[in-house]
Amino acid sequence: MRWTLWIPLALFLFFLGVAGYQLTQPKDDTIPSQMVEKPLPEFELPAAVETMPGASRGDFIGGKPKLLNIWASWCLPCIAEAKQLEVLEKQGVEIIGIAIRDKPADVATFLERYGNPYTRIGADDISQLMLDLGASGVPETYVIDAQGTITYQHIGDIRLEHIPLLLEKLEEAAQ
Amino acid sequence: MMRAMFASVALIAMPLAAPGAAQDSMPPAPYAYKQLEDPVLEAQAKELMATLRCLTCQSQTIADSDAPMAGDMRHQVRSRIAAGQSPAQVREWLRASYGDYVSYEPEVSATTWPLFLIPLVFLFTVGLILWRRLRRGSAPEGDQA
Amino acid sequence: MIAEIGLAALWLAAALAALQLFAGALALKQGEGAEGNEDGHFAQLVRPAAITQALLAALAFVMLLWCFAITDLSVKLVVTNSHSMKPMLYKLTGTWGNHEGSMLLWVAVMALSGGLIAWLERRLPVRTMLATLATQGFVALGFYAFLILSSNPFERLPVPAPEGQGLNPLLQDIGLALHPPTLYIGYVGLSVAFSFALGALLTRQVTPEFARVMRPWVLGAWVFLTLGITAGSYWAYYELGWGGYWFWDPVENASLMPWLAATALLHSTSVLAARDALRTWTIMLGVVAFSMSMLGTFLVRSGVLTSVHAFAVDPERGSFILVLLALYIGGALTIFALRAHSISEGKRFAVSSRESALVFNNVMLSAILGVVLLGTLYPLLTEAFDVRVSVGPPYFNPVSAIFAVPMFLVMAVGPLLRWREDKPARVQIQLIVVSSAILGVLALVAVLGDYSLLATIGLALAVGLAIAAFLPLRGRRLTRVPLATWGMVLAHFGVAISLFGMASESAFTKERLAAMVAGESVSVADWQITLDGVDPIAGPNWTAMEARISASRGSAEPVAVTPQARTFWAPFQATSESALLTRWDGQLYAVLGDSAGVDAEGMQRWQVRVWWKPFVTFIWYGGLLISLGGALAIIGRLSADLKRRKAARRGAERRNEARALAAEMKEELV
Numbered sequence: 001m002r003w004t005l006w007i008p009l010a011l012f013l014f015f016l017g018v019a020g021y022q023l024t025q026p027k028d029d030t031i032p033s034q035m036v037e038k039p040l041p042e043f044e045l046p047a048a049v050e051t052m053p054g055a056s057r058g059d060f061i062g063g064k065p066k067l068l069n070i071w072a073s074w075c076l077p078c079i080a081e082a083k084q085l086e087v088l089e090k091q092g093v094e095i096i097g098i099a100i101r102d103k104p105a106d107v108a109t110f111l112e113r114y115g116n117p118y119t120r121i122g123a124d125d126i127s128q129l130m131l132d133l134g135a136s137g138v139p140e141t142y143v144i145d146a147q148g149t150i151t152y153q154h155i156g157d158i159r160l161e162h163i164p165l166l167l168e169k170l171e172e173a174a175q
Numbered sequence: 176m177m178r179a180m181f182a183s184v185a186l187i188a189m190p191l192a193a194p195g196a197a198q199d200s201m202p203p204a205p206y207a208y209k210q211l212e213d214p215v216l217e218a219q220a221k222e223l224m225a226t227l228r229c230l231t232c233q234s235q236t237i238a239d240s241d242a243p244m245a246g247d248m249r250h251q252v253r254s255r256i257a258a259g260q261s262p263a264q265v266r267e268w269l270r271a272s273y274g275d276y277v278s279y280e281p282e283v284s285a286t287t288w289p290l291f292l293i294p295l296v297f298l299f300t301v302g303l304i305l306w307r308r309l310r311r312g313s314a315p316e317g318d319q320a
Numbered sequence: 321m322i323a324e325i326g327l328a329a330l331w332l333a334a335a336l337a338a339l340q341l342f343a344g345a346l347a348l349k350q351g352e353g354a355e356g357n358e359d360g361h362f363a364q365l366v367r368p369a370a371i372t373q374a375l376l377a378a379l380a381f382v383m384l385l386w387c388f389a390i391t392d393l394s395v396k397l398v399v400t401n402s403h404s405m406k407p408m409l410y411k412l413t414g415t416w417g418n419h420e421g422s423m424l425l426w427v428a429v430m431a432l433s434g435g436l437i438a439w440l441e442r443r444l445p446v447r448t449m450l451a452t453l454a455t456q457g458f459v460a461l462g463f464y465a466f467l468i469l470s471s472n473p474f475e476r477l478p479v480p481a482p483e484g485q486g487l488n489p490l491l492q493d494i495g496l497a498l499h500p501p502t503l504y505i506g507y508v509g510l511s512v513a514f515s516f517a518l519g520a521l522l523t524r525q526v527t528p529e530f531a532r533v534m535r536p537w538v539l540g541a542w543v544f545l546t547l548g549i550t551a552g553s554y555w556a557y558y559e560l561g562w563g564g565y566w567f568w569d570p571v572e573n574a575s576l577m578p579w580l581a582a583t584a585l586l587h588s589t590s591v592l593a594a595r596d597a598l599r600t601w602t603i604m605l606g607v608v609a610f611s612m613s614m615l616g617t618f619l620v621r622s623g624v625l626t627s628v629h630a631f632a633v634d635p636e637r638g639s640f641i642l643v644l645l646a647l648y649i650g651g652a653l654t655i656f657a658l659r660a661h662s663i664s665e666g667k668r669f670a671v672s673s674r675e676s677a678l679v680f681n682n683v684m685l686s687a688i689l690g691v692v693l694l695g696t697l698y699p700l701l702t703e704a705f706d707v708r709v710s711v712g713p714p715y716f717n718p719v720s721a722i723f724a725v726p727m728f729l730v731m732a733v734g735p736l737l738r739w740r741e742d743k744p745a746r747v748q749i750q751l752i753v754v755s756s757a758i759l760g761v762l763a764l765v766a767v768l769g770d771y772s773l774l775a776t777i778g779l780a781l782a783v784g785l786a787i788a789a790f791l792p793l794r795g796r797r798l799t800r801v802p803l804a805t806w807g808m809v810l811a812h813f814g815v816a817i818s819l820f821g822m823a824s825e826s827a828f829t830k831e832r833l834a835a836m837v838a839g840e841s842v843s844v845a846d847w848q849i850t851l852d853g854v855d856p857i858a859g860p861n862w863t864a865m866e867a868r869i870s871a872s873r874g875s876a877e878p879v880a881v882t883p884q885a886r887t888f889w890a891p892f893q894a895t896s897e898s899a900l901l902t903r904w905d906g907q908l909y910a911v912l913g914d915s916a917g918v919d920a921e922g923m924q925r926w927q928v929r930v931w932w933k934p935f936v937t938f939i940w941y942g943g944l945l946i947s948l949g950g951a952l953a954i955i956g957r958l959s960a961d962l963k964r965r966k967a968a969r970r971g972a973e974r975r976n977e978a979r980a981l982a983a984e985m986k987e988e989l990v
Binding site: 202203208209210221225226228232233234235236238239240241274275276277278279280281286287289290293294297298300301304305308309 | 560561562567569570625626627628668669671679680683684687690691694695698702705707708710711712713714715719722723831832833834835913914916917927929
């Protein structure tokens with residue numbers, strides 16, 4: 001009996017193992033950002049609505065850690081997320097919004113209809129900051145500490161159960 | 176996870192909950208659908224775009240996608256190359272924020288070395304098989320296992 | 321009723337597949353068939369079971385077609401995949417435009433192939449035949465179980481739906497309607513080759529006769545796979561709207577891998593048939609080729625890898641396919657490991673001979689297969705460790721070229737060599753012609769412009785191969801050349817043509833992106849493109865914006881092309897219909913994109929993308945030539961075989977007559 005004849009079977013069993021394991025795993029389509037633990041990239045975005053100031057990196061420096069929320073008025077999960085952002089705002093969290101590829105009128109309508117938890121909203125019309133941040137979709141939320149370092153990335157809309165986690169991450173960033 | 180991907184609706188049969196509502200209406204970034212004047216730079220940009228993954232699409236490069244984010248990425252690639260960056264620098268910039276996943280061109284690293292080692296093993300095996308089967312001078316007749 | 325008849329036929333077919341398996345296995349176990357007849361208790365059941373199973377499976381498929389044709393809205397599959405307003409053609413093609421229906425098509429074709437073998441094939445030893453049909457029954461049984469237990473196409477709804485949900489608009493296209501069944505037929509052909517290989521391995525009858533019996537099936541599978549890949553690639557090219565024809569996407573690789581294995585198998589079968597060598601290698605390739613089609617099915621339907629090509633994915637079905645894969649391939653590889661050492665590999669070869677060139681080609685094809693397999697599965701492996709990587713064209717192109725370039729070089733020479741042993745000096749002139757053609761083009765392209773290395777090598781090899789393809793005909797009377805040889809010549813020429821198309825597309829394509837207002841013109845290559853206007857139009861189940869573009873080349877009359885951006889409403893989806901203008905030396909490819917706002921004068925601007933792709937059509941012409949070559953080879957081999965058998969029968973009759981005459985004379989003498 002030649003041992004080389006067993007190689008195909010061995011390779012096949014290895015494949016079966018990996019494929020079988022992967023089938024049992026929930027399909028994770030998220031693409032985590034590599035910017036976590038790194039400084040927030042330099043940016044300076046104009047205001048997304050006339051009534052509110054735009055946003056820049058400087059706005060995150062100093063004071064308490066803040067949330068950077070990437071959203072858009074055309075994004076359906078952002079509607080679902082709006083309530084949770086309000087809750088966070090009521091708890092004293094400062095949220096700076098970045099509106100992706102959005103028109104001022106649409107942004108204003110959205111804020112009117114679903115509430116405005118933001119202190120500032122920058123308009124990112126060409127996904128510039130999004131690409132710098134390593135964000136691959138809307139919405140995404142980042143925890144930024146007072147030194148301007150990204151400490152946590154939340155991918156997707158914020159559900160009720162995520163609020164304690166985000167508060168905890170903000171807490172951690174404050175230390 | 177329910178999330179508004181900038182799904183490239185042209186490609187996947189993903190029924191949208193509210194047709195049209197999940198599409199933004201902003202015009203694309205300047206260089207999303209515009210070529211660079213300089214053909215040499217455009218060729219460089221084109222070659223690079225064909226090797227970058229559109230992050231909101233299902234397995235497409237940004238050179239083959241109508242997704243808005245792919246357009247924005249094309250704009251970044253073209254404008255950075257026009258500003259004098261090399262394709263390698265642009266790729267590095269994206270890898271810094273998205274990791275290896277964004278590039279279709281794997282580089283030898285701690286996670287990808289087998290991709291390069293195994294073809295070398297193939298090469299060696301191919302040589303071995305051919306050498307054993309086709310040894311010059313060995314009698315061409317006679318059963319040998 | 322119709323759906324119930326279909327389901328009943330499916331159950332009965334499954335039962336017969338079980339009978340085929342167990343009767344075959346028991347017959348082998350009891351030693352039946354050793355004397356060369358099939359009169360054994362169990363052996364006599366096997367062929368009739370296979371034939372009846374084929375009829376029942378076909379009946380089940382026809383019943384499903386019927387449900388779709390009349391849009392029976394009490395059947396769940398019809399509701400989820402059809403719509404009463406859809407054109408009849410797409411109602412019918414919708415039958416296999418979904419998971420359940422396509423699996424039913426698969427088993428129906430498989431059962432029909434098994435039935436055909438059972439009915440007609442009489443060349444192999446009885447025991448090998450029994451083992452082959454038993455294996456075929458085993459494979460079929462798994463698929464029946466899959467269909468009945470987890471993918472029942474005939475499932476009824478408790479309450480009929482008022483209207484169907486429609487078919488994915490991308491599938492409402494004749495190219496795509498034909499592409500999947502073509503591939504399935506190819507996959508099924510490989511399952512037949514697998515059954516033959518296992519039958520031969522189990523009964524240790526790996527003989528040239530076995531190779532000859534298996535060869536038409538491998539060739540047939542290969543022809544259909546080639547057609548399927550060609551059609552799929554052309555479909556992606558005109559439907560995806562960016563002019564790409566191959567993306568090294570997992571789903572594409574899933575169809576390429578069986579093709580590579582089948583190509584290798586095809587050539588090793590030739591060596592086995594002609595020289596009685598490469599026995600275990602051929603068996604191994606038979607197993608590998610079918611594994612690749614099963615693996616492809618798994619990758620495509622389980623959703624473990626993301627792909628640009630839409631498929632309804634379902635991890636549960638994925639698990640089922642994985643279990644089947646484990647049973648078939650794990651089983652086959654175990655038998656291979658246990659048995660293969662008792663089959664000698666056969667003769668060794670002289671370096672300069674036809675068979676050594678074929679071995680070289682086989683090894684290189686296997687290596688390319690290995691590279692594609694590695695690149696496709698590697699992301700799956702790293703994801704198990706939560707690392708995501710992308711493997712794409714910049715990996716696949718150069719790494720597979722390492723093996724492909726030497727293979728093409730040997731492919732130019734191999735067909736010129738004789739079997740057993742040949743002197744290179746005999747083909748000296750041909751070698752000089754081919755190599756000077758390759759070097760000449762290489763130099764020419766290098767001088768003309770700055771093109772990528774792979775494209776340059778591709779162009780040179782393509783020209784060399786195109787010349788080399790016809791050299792085997794040199795000095796022969798063309799009317800006397802066997803059909804199978806013509807098949808080889810055409811297929812090899814097709815490879816050259818395809819390669820030329822790919823290299824030319826990659827090197828010479830000209831692209832023009834523009835935001836245009838009506839009346840504006842742009843130029844691409846030597847074409848002048850004018851946007852005359854953009855209008856809304858409506859189709860049966862879509863609306864669209866249609867651009868009227870006139871394209872003129874040089875001073876020729878302008879030709880109108882009308883690319884569309886379509887929106888389907890059932891289900892909601894946007895697609896782009898590119899407009900193609902085919903010339904002998906290439907294709908003009910125009911796409912209408914989104915509106916691009918208004919210009920300074922308030923005129924509406926539109927995104928227009930135009931490409932001039934020199935010789936791009938050669939890619940698919942080559943694919944068609946390859947298939948045609950394969951088809952000629954099948955006809956040639958089969959008719960030669962029939963002739964040979966007729967002659968043998970006549971010879972035997974004559975011998976019998978002579979013997980009878982002699983006996984008579986002896987009697988008279990006595």
